[in-house]
Amino acid sequence: MNFFIDVIIPVPLKKLFTYSVTASEADFLKVGMRVAVPFGKSKIYTGIVYKIHQEAPTAYEAKDIQQILDDSPIVNEKQLKLWQWISNYYMCTLGDAMRAALPSAFILESETVILKNNTKNIDEGILKDDEFLVYEALHHQSSLKIHDISNILDKKNVLPVIKRLIEKDAISVEEEVYEKYKPKLVRYVKLHTSFSSETALQKLLEDLNRAPKQHQVILTLFSISATTKKPVKVSDLSTESGASTAIIKSLINKGVLEEYYIQTDRVQYSGDENEATKHLNEYQETALKEIKDSFTKHAVTLLHGVTSSGKTEVYVKLIEDVLNQGKQVLYLLPEIALTTQLITRLQNYFGEQVAVFHSKYSSHERVEVWNHVLNHSVKAKIVLGARSSIFLPFDNLGLIVVDEEHEQSFKQFDPAPRYHARDTAVVLANMHEAKILLGSATPSLESYFNAKQNKYGFVEITKRYNDVLMPDIELVDIKDKFKKKLMKGHFSDRLIEEMTETLNEGHQIILFQNRRGFSPIVECNTCGNSPQCPNCDVSLTYHQYRNQLRCHYCGYNSVMIKDCMACGSSELDNKGFGTEQIEEEVKLLFPDYKVARMDLDTTRGKYGYEKIITALEQQEIDILVGTQMLTKGLDFRNVKLVGIMNADNMLNFPDFRAHERSFQLMLQVSGRAGRTDERGKVLIQTYNPYHNILQQVSTNNYIEMFNEQMNDRYNYKYPPIYKQIKITLKHKDYNRVDSASIWLAKSLKQFFKDHVLGPESPPISRIRNQFHKNILIKIPKEHSLSKTKKAIIKVNNSFSSIKDFRSVKIILNVDNF
Ligand code: ADP
Ligand code: ZN
Ligand code: ZN
Numbered sequence: 001m002n003f004f005i006d007v008i009i010p011v012p013l014k015k016l017f018t019y020s021v022t023a024s025e026a027d028f029l030k031v032g033m034r035v036a037v038p039f040g041k042s043k044i045y046t047g048i049v050y051k052i053h054q055e056a057p058t059a060y061e062a063k064d065i066q067q068i069l070d071d072s073p074i075v076n077e078k079q080l081k082l083w084q085w086i087s088n089y090y091m092c093t094l095g096d097a098m099r100a101a102l103p104s105a106f107i108l109e110s111e112t113v114i115l116k117n118n119t120k121n122i123d124e125g126i127l128k129d130d131e132f133l134v135y136e137a138l139h140h141q142s143s144l145k146i147h148d149i150s151n152i153l154d155k156k157n158v159l160p161v162i163k164r165l166i167e168k169d170a171i172s173v174e175e176e177v178y179e180k181y182k183p184k185l186v187r188y189v190k191l192h193t194s195f196s197s198e199t200a201l202q203k204l205l206e207d208l209n210r211a212p213k214q215h216q217v218i219l220t221l222f223s224i225s226a227t228t229k230k231p232v233k234v235s236d237l238s239t240e241s242g243a244s245t246a247i248i249k250s251l252i253n254k255g256v257l258e259e260y261y262i263q264t265d266r267v268q269y270s271g272d273e274n275e276a277t278k279h280l281n282e283y284q285e286t287a288l289k290e291i292k293d294s295f296t297k298h299a300v301t302l303l304h305g306v307t308s309s310g311k312t313e314v315y316v317k318l319i320e321d322v323l324n325q326g327k328q329v330l331y332l333l334p335e336i337a338l339t340t341q342l343i344t345r346l347q348n349y350f351g352e353q354v355a356v357f358h359s360k361y362s363s364h365e366r367v368e369v370w371n372h373v374l375n376h377s378v379k380a381k382i383v384l385g386a387r388s389s390i391f392l393p394f395d396n397l398g399l400i401v402v403d404e405e406h407e408q409s410f411k412q413f414d415p416a417p418r419y420h421a422r423d424t425a426v427v428l429a430n431m432h433e434a435k436i437l438l439g440s441a442t443p444s445l446e447s448y449f450n451a452k453q454n455k456y457g458f459v460e461i462t463k464r465y466n467d468v469l470m471p472d473i474e475l476v477d478i479k480d481k482f483k484k485k486l487m488k489g490h491f492s493d494r495l496i497e498e499m500t501e502t503l504n505e506g507h508q509i510i511l512f513q514n515r516r517g518f519s520p521i522v523e524c525n526t527c528g529n530s531p532q533c534p535n536c537d538v539s540l541t542y543h544q545y546r547n548q549l550r551c552h553y554c555g556y557n558s559v560m561i562k563d564c565m566a567c568g569s570s571e572l573d574n575k576g577f578g579t580e581q582i583e584e585e586v587k588l589l590f591p592d593y594k595v596a597r598m599d600l601d602t603t604r605g606k607y608g609y610e611k612i613i614t615a616l617e618q619q620e621i622d623i624l625v626g627t628q629m630l631t632k633g634l635d636f637r638n639v640k641l642v643g644i645m646n647a648d649n650m651l652n653f654p655d656f657r658a659h660e661r662s663f664q665l666m667l668q669v670s671g672r673a674g675r676t677d678e679r680g681k682v683l684i685q686t687y688n689p690y691h692n693i694l695q696q697v698s699t700n701n702y703i704e705m706f707n708e709q710m711n712d713r714y715n716y717k718y719p720p721i722y723k724q725i726k727i728t729l730k731h732k733d734y735n736r737v738d739s740a741s742i743w744l745a746k747s748l749k750q751f752f753k754d755h756v757l758g759p760e761s762p763p764i765s766r767i768r769n770q771f772h773k774n775i776l777i778k779i780p781k782e783h784s785l786s787k788t789k790k791a792i793i794k795v796n797n798s799f800s801s802i803k804d805f806r807s808v809k810i811i812l813n814v815d816n817f
Helices: 023-028 077-089 095-102 127-141 146-153 159-167 198-210 212-228 236-239 245-253 280-298 310-323 340-353 363-374 386-392 421-431 445-452 478-483 493-504 578-587 608-617 658-670 692-698 702-715 736-753 785-800
Strands: 003-008 017-021 034-039 044-055 107-116 142-147 171-178 184-191 258-262 302-303 330-333 352-355 380-383 396-403 435-439 457-461 472-477 508-512 541-543 548-550 558-560 595-598 623-626 637-644 679-687 722-731 756-760 770-780 808-816
Touching: 003 023, 003 034, 003 330, 003 421, 017 044, 017 280, 023 637, 034 608, 077 095, 077 386, 077 421, 107 127, 127 142, 127 159, 127 352, 127 558, 146 159, 159 171, 159 623, 184 212, 184 236, 184 548, 198 212, 198 679, 212 236, 212 245, 212 692, 236 245, 245 258, 280 310, 280 457, 302 310, 302 445, 310 330, 310 396, 310 435, 330 386, 352 363, 386 421, 386 658, 396 421, 421 435, 435 770, 445 457, 445 702, 472 478, 472 595, 472 692, 493 508, 493 637, 493 679, 578 595, 578 623, 595 608, 608 702, 637 658, 658 679, 658 692, 658 702, 679 692, 692 702, 722 736, 722 785, 736 770, 736 785, 770 785, 785 808
Parallel strands: 302 435, 302 457, 330 380, 330 396, 352 380, 396 435, 472 679, 508 623, 508 637, 595 623, 637 679
Antiparallel strands: 003 017, 003 044, 034 044, 107 142, 107 171, 184 258, 541 548, 548 558, 722 770, 722 808, 756 770
8 A cells, every 4th residue: 555645845836746655654644744855856845744645646756755854743734724725815835825834943954964975985186185175074074064164174165165076076965954943942050969968068168168259159059049949040140149151160060060951932921910901991891892792793893993092902801701711812913013012011911821923033932932822832822923923823713803904014915925914814713713803093995895894893982092182183284384485394384383392391202204205206396296197096106217107007108297287387306205304304403302213224123113112102212203113003101292294295105095095194193192181283294285185184084084985996996896916027038028928918808808907017127137017907896706816827827838938937916905
């Protein structure tokens, strides 16, 4: 009887590979275990067992596996089902899903190992000096790795030497599989057992009188263990006693101290007693009850609660319930909102049961969280994480919370799988028969639409906690201010007035400048108008090298205008302004106050972001200038004024969601103002104070925004009314990608008629020497998405059978927004 396994390997192959195993291996193996398998000529990959069966592959002869790497599965069946769903829905391979899902430490790497070629005796006289050194070393050691050879030759680039040795048949190369993950071990010391008797100890201390430092180490060891009653770390002993680790080492060598190691978790919680959760106010209480009601009918429920309404405390109550049922909780947040503020808040309630999963964590830390979830450890009852935490090995989820569900960063754009974590979480919840709550002060149109269609349940909180008033939002017409010469740089007189008053009262200020301010949009300095695409309702983008205005959605283009089409002014501006410039201007305007900047540049590194947040909390900063990073889930007591430097460059961004996003961003930033009893103030500077979105922001009118935007989505066939799949083609030869994209678009049009847009060159049409072309497919609601995908795959297959196109890379992005 022959046995086979189908294996997922972390490379984008359309089909699973089949390997042969022995009967006893087949008996031992379970789906979800890792195996090392040979692939291609000499490669070795880590694969996940997907299926164990007895059907030999017909197209090729199955190779043997190399090694079984686990004693029990590290991936469960629900996860494999989720990978399968992701691969179908987002049109990627299971290998893509596997690579996204597993911490990289789980994916074994091949490392080159050099061996002496024992099958041949070679004349050492033919070897050059450096070759000889390596060859000789191999007489003493059976194998060497690249870095050993670097050490022997004392240089970095040793590959040429190795290559020559291979050519001379002196050595051979082998790939060795090794496991990267090692739990962190902490070094401890204790007194050697031979000194456990009173007299022996007495004698030791007398002997050590002549070595006062060593004497001190022993006394410190006693005092630490007496107070902590816990094992003593070498590092603690060294700090407390003031003795160097060398002195401790000499005591170990003498046999006075004994060293030992304990495996510890990298992700640690160091708190005391848990706090009781808060009593909800009447609005929160009502919302909680409504959510529970809603869950009886709708597994997915949307909570629309204004900023600072206390949504988190409502989540906390739901989490408490689910924990009491013995089930797991996943709390999803956009990466950037994963701040210590929120982590601490949850840890205060739930203590060590909270595990955090974050892209800034090391692979080791991720492995620890993974194993805690896999082993149902109490340390991971609640996982607080960014989008990739949907991949953890849950098997008993009771609740998923998706906080700030409108956030774009839940979508992964590159590489595949190009998944949306909120939407995938809905599927995940369904697999576990768990409930899922989407929360936001400014829900995405698609979620609100789903709620209105009664596909999702819906609950609202319209009051801020503690009756804190919503901030007072004032629109400042900078067109008028420029005319009246009331602008200093980018600051209107109104903004300067409010800033001065706020600072005099000892309050803090946040100034918001959209990062996207740098996008090449043409804007009239006189009236603020930006040229629009006649077909798509988006701003046109300026292409300097062609001196053109172009639409990135339909390909419409015109020559660059000389005068404003609205007012005729010739003062056109195509430069944005960024946070750095604002920071400089603030320093000149308010030289006596401390100014800081928060953007991608200032928040690199694991704690970069936290440092700025803490400085603001502790009032070491008076004025913080920042990008959209400022909008996320932060709670600052003393910020009273928020200034939005320029609303127009957000509104004019060339994207069908620009208006929705602007509304969300501005309301979220405004939500940072005045979270205490003093009413906050928000100033929005704009050329267009009558823009509908700005009116809707200043009156906090979500419904009106929703209705108006949905109208546009109907008219222009955008999501959530239509579905979208974007196809990107890439090649280093422009002509090839051009003809390939024309061919592909034409073939797709035979299926989808005028629902196919493009091919179109994206704004940055050449990246890393590859030319890009985009094709967009719009899919009406009544069309079956799976049939559409089948058709795309069919067209794709005939595409790749054309010899000229085979080298063109195709990227599929489902729900590309
Ligand atoms: P949201 O997430 O809706 O913006 P939060 O949950 O952050 O709002 O709540 C805003 C503030 O009000 C927080 O400082 C929070 O601690 C406080 N708060 C909310 N609910 C309660 C409650 N029931 N009791 C005490 N404080 C609360
Ligand atoms: Zn104008
Ligand atoms: Zn257009």
